[in-house]
Amino acid sequence: xxxxxxxxxxxxxxxxxxxxxxxxxxxxxxxxxxxxxxxxxxxxxxxxxxxxxxxxxxxxxxxxxxxxxxxxxxxxxxxxxxxxxxxxxxxxxxxxxxxxxxxxxxxxxxxxxxxxxxxxxxxxxxxxxxxxxxxxxxxxxxxxxxxxxxxxxxxxxxxxxxxxxxxxxxxxxxxxxxxxxxxxxxxxxxxxxxxxxxxxxxxxxxxxxxxxxxxxxxxxxxxxxxxxxxxxxxxxxxxxxxxxxxxxxxxxxxxxxxxxxxxxxxxxxxxxxxxxxxxxxxxxxxxxxxxxxxxxxxxxxxxxxxxxxxxxxxxxxxxxxxxxxxxxxxxxxxxxxxxxxxxxxxxxxxxxxxxxxxxxxxxxxxxxxxxxxxxxxxxxxxxxxxxxxxxxxxxxxxxxxxxxxxxxxxxx
Amino acid sequence: xxxxxxxxxxxxxxxxxxxxxxxxxxxxxxxxxxxxxxxxxxxxxxxxxxxxxxxxxxxxxxxxxxxxxxxxxxxxxxxxxxxxxxxxxxxxxxxxxxxxxxxxxxxxxxxxxxxxxxxxxxxxxxxxxxxxxxxxxxxxxxxxxxxxxxxxxxxxxxxxxxxxxxxxxxxxxxxxxxxxxxxxxxxxxxxxxxxxxxxxxxxxxxxxxxxxxxxxxxxxxxxxxxxxxxxxxxxxxxxxxxxxxxxxxxxxxxxxxxxxxxxxxxxxxxxxxxxxxxxxxxxxxxxxxxxxxxxxxxxxxxxxxxxxxxxxxxxxxxxxxxxxxxxxxxxxxxxxxxxxxxxxxxxxxxxxxxxxxxxxxxxxxxxxxxxxxxxxxxxxxxxxxxxxxxxxx
Numbered sequence: 143x144x145x146x147x148x149x150x151x152x153x154x155x156x157x158x159x160x161x162x163x164x165x166x167x168x169x170x171x172x173x174x175x176x177x178x179x180x181x182x183x184x185x186x187x188x189x190x191x192x193x194x195x196x197x198x199x200x201x202x203x204x205x206x207x208x209x210x211x212x213x214x215x216x217x218x219x220x221x222x223x224x225x226x227x228x229x230x231x232x233x234x235x236x237x238x239x240x241x242x243x244x245x246x247x248x249x250x251x252x253x254x255x256x257x258x259x260x261x262x263x264x265x266x267x268x269x270x271x272x273x274x275x276x277x278x279x280x281x282x283x284x285x286x287x288x289x290x291x292x293x294x295x296x297x298x299x300x301x302x303x304x305x306x307x308x309x310x311x312x313x314x315x316x317x318x319x320x321x322x323x324x325x326x327x328x329x330x331x332x333x334x335x336x337x338x339x340x341x342x343x344x345x346x347x348x349x350x351x352x353x354x355x356x357x358x359x360x361x362x363x364x365x366x367x368x369x370x371x372x373x374x375x376x377x378x379x380x381x382x383x384x385x386x387x388x389x390x391x392x393x394x395x396x397x398x399x400x401x402x403x404x405x406x407x408x409x410x411x412x413x414x415x416x417x418x419x420x421x422x423x424x425x426x427x428x429x430x431x432x433x434x435x436x437x438x439x440x441x442x443x444x445x446x447x448x449x450x451x452x453x454x455x456x457x458x459x460x461x462x463x464x465x466x467x468x469x470x471x472x473x474x475x476x477x478x479x480x481x482x483x484x485x486x487x488x489x490x491x492x493x494x495x496x497x498x499x500x501x502x503x504x505x506x507x508x509x510x511x512x513x514x515x516x517x518x519x520x521x522x523x524x525x526x527x528x529x530x531x532x533x534x535x536x537x538x539x540x541x542x543x544x545x546x547x548x549x550x551x552x553x554x
Numbered sequence: 555x556x557x558x559x560x561x562x563x564x565x566x567x568x569x570x571x572x573x574x575x576x577x578x579x580x581x582x583x584x585x586x587x588x589x590x591x592x593x594x595x596x597x598x599x600x601x602x603x604x605x606x607x608x609x610x611x612x613x614x615x616x617x618x619x620x621x622x623x624x625x626x627x628x629x630x631x632x633x634x635x636x637x638x639x640x641x642x643x644x645x646x647x648x649x650x651x652x653x654x655x656x657x658x659x660x661x662x663x664x665x666x667x668x669x670x671x672x673x674x675x676x677x678x679x680x681x682x683x684x685x686x687x688x689x690x691x692x693x694x695x696x697x698x699x700x701x702x703x704x705x706x707x708x709x710x711x712x713x714x715x716x717x718x719x720x721x722x723x724x725x726x727x728x729x730x731x732x733x734x735x736x737x738x739x740x741x742x743x744x745x746x747x748x749x750x751x752x753x754x755x756x757x758x759x760x761x762x763x764x765x766x767x768x769x770x771x772x773x774x775x776x777x778x779x780x781x782x783x784x785x786x787x788x789x790x791x792x793x794x795x796x797x798x799x800x801x802x803x804x805x806x807x808x809x810x811x812x813x814x815x816x817x818x819x820x821x822x823x824x825x826x827x828x829x830x831x832x833x834x835x836x837x838x839x840x841x842x843x844x845x846x847x848x849x850x851x852x853x854x855x856x857x858x859x860x861x862x863x864x865x866x867x868x869x870x871x872x873x874x875x876x877x878x879x880x881x882x883x884x885x886x887x888x889x890x891x892x893x894x895x896x897x898x899x900x901x902x903x904x905x906x907x908x909x910x911x912x913x914x915x916x917x918x919x920x921x922x923x924x925x926x927x928x929x930x931x932x933x934x935x936x937x938x939x940x941x942x943x944x945x946x947x
Binding site for chain 2: 443445446448449450451452453454455459463464467468549551552
């Protein structure tokens with residue numbers, strides 16, 4: 143390719159390169175946005191594109207991956223006080239200061255030295271309970287000693303308050319600011335993952351993988367028939383498959399729903415709200431893949447299979463031993479295409495699947511977005527996650543995307 | 555050692571074979587083909603493109619069904635027997651090697667499908683590779699081979715199956731000229747060594763003349779013709795005694811010259827023909843079934859023409875204007891406009907040496923009477939009473 147080029151052409155080449163980079167940036171920008179949103183604190187769709195260390199959080203990812211998120215929330219209605227206790231021991235009393243409703247609690251006596259020796263990573267666990275009645279004022283330590291004790295145990299106590307219903311709630315003593323001039327009672331607020339995102343991801347992968355595999359099986363065998371055999375109605379079926387494929391499946395949602403409702407009453411595993419039914423409906427999209435594979439088969443010289451037939455191969459052997467090994471690149475392409483289109487498909491899946499634990503990721507992640515509350519951050523994390531299996535499948539399939547498999551077999 | 559065990563007897567007999575691709579349309583591709591091919595014969599099907607020669611071969615192979623008629627191989631009717639059980643081997647024009655297999659696997663494929671034991675397979679493949687000089691390439695994929703080597707692998711794939719009939723479908727047409735000549739010789743040697751029946755399709759009549767024991771000339775089927783099998787005979791039979799104008803024109807290179815005329819006088823063993831230009835030529839043919847005044851075409855091969863002054867020019871002379879000359883060194887071609895040929899057809903002369911003429915010159919050529927063929931208006935040849943050989947000159 144060492145062709146001599148005019149100056150003019152070099153400028154145009156540079157311009158084309160520039161255009162390509164800008165174009166790529168435009169394509170990549172939404173992906174970067176989503177990644178940025180998934181790391182951003184809170185659920186905001188607007189903000190910095192490049193997340194900074196201070197404003198970043200892994201909370202959205204934890205929730206997406208099914209891990210509870212802990213938040214220390216200051217309990218403004220509580221004051222820290224200590225009750226008089228034996229030597230070396232302390233009893234913490236969180237009292238209601240009247241600003242916010244707060245149910246006071248009192249801890250069991252704990253060893254101060256032991257508490258001092260603890261760290262914020264390994265806190266001293268202390269049990270506590272709601273007292274029957276407010277202790278007498280004389281039982282409390284004075285303010286100076288209280289402040290000393292508070293400083294000593296701040297960030298080192300994990301107070302588990304037994305609630306009436308038997309569960310416990312965890313409280314901590316933390317400084318209100320970095321300098322540690324004032325202290326407050328903090329409650330450990332646990333946010334459980336709102337949705338089973340990993341389960342959805344597994345559902346998606348399962349459905350997409352089985353669909354793609356079945357599509358490969360169906361499409362290769364049908365394409366072989368269409369490419370190599372002459373039968374009545376061949377052209378008609380081929381054309382009508384192409385034409386019917388032009389109507390989006392969304393148009394037939396009602397029909398699909400009704401159909402699978404009826405199928406389900408005979409074979410429940412293929413009916414509504416089942417992955418079997420969903421896979422069956424996706425297999426309807428096999429027509430385009432048949433066309434793709436048929437086009438590839440037609441580039442392979444039929445004399446190869448005729449030679450195999452003379453060598454004693456049955457049509458199935460000729461197909462499996464000669465044609466299929468030569469068609470691996472197109473099979474990889476079709477597998478990837480079928481996999482991607484299945485994993486990103488929403489309308490049909492959203493109609494056929496109902497139970498929360500049956501949803502695919504593409505459908506399920508929309509649960510994060512409801513008009514009262516758009517959980518953009520959580521949604522973004524789930525969205526990025528849904529791209530993961532596609533990427534992995536593509537990387538795995540790439541090694542099969544090789545050219546020149548048929549080289550040398552026939553005189554070109 | 556170039557030796558292979560004798561194959562079992564395999565006469566191939568075709569009787570009244572007909573092929574029609576689309577029975578709803580009464581347009582046959584082949585009609586009324588009768589061939590009796592003896593065991594060990596090298597048969598060449600030759601004809602212009604579209605004459606159905608490849609179809610006929612594929613019908614023998616079983617890749618096309620036979621519309622009507624019988625195909626008998628080795629005494630057994632094979633019409634409804636699948637290709638793999640006909641005991642034939644076929645070499646395709648495109649070689650049709652399996653690209654994802656090595657040369658060894660390519661040759662062993664059919665044997666593996668027959669569940670032969672590994673040692674026998676290895677022996678047969680190595681033996682075939684030895685015959686074809688393919689041993690160094692057994693581990694290579696076809697794409698790492700040259701055209702000639704690929705062709706040999708395709709032949710080797712047949713040999714290992716030890717078929718009784720080898721079918722070659724234009725096997726050399728994809729090779730370059732030099733390699734074609736070499737492979738032609740190799741195939742000829744192969745036939746001598748394995749002594750199997752070979753049926754070979756080509757459009758190249760040089761291949762046909764050099765390789766064949768017998769040639770079968772096919773023509774594109776005319777609408778109401780009885781058959782499109784024109785002639786079946788040895789190469790020299792076809793060259794010297796073509797039964798009709800089609801065979802005469804097809805066999806021989808350059809093509810035979812045809813001159814329009816009418817019968818002027820019918821002699822005992824000769825016939826005088828008056829050309830459209832007025833010249834009268836004598837031909838050594840038995841025209842007793844013709845009559846004076848009948849329209850005929852006189853054929854004479856370019857290589858049989860002699861100088862006008864030669865004593866061999868006993869058939870008469872013909873003169874015309876030189877259109878083009880071609881000097882190939884070993885031979886010299888001259889194209890004349892003699893006026894008596896069909897419109898747009900030049901009269902070709904082949905000389906062994908260059909003649910000093912230029913385009914536009916007038917030139918006179920001598921025609922030996924013994925070299926003339928005569929065809930009636932339907933193209934059927936009158937029997938020749940003499941055969942001209944150039945050695946006589």
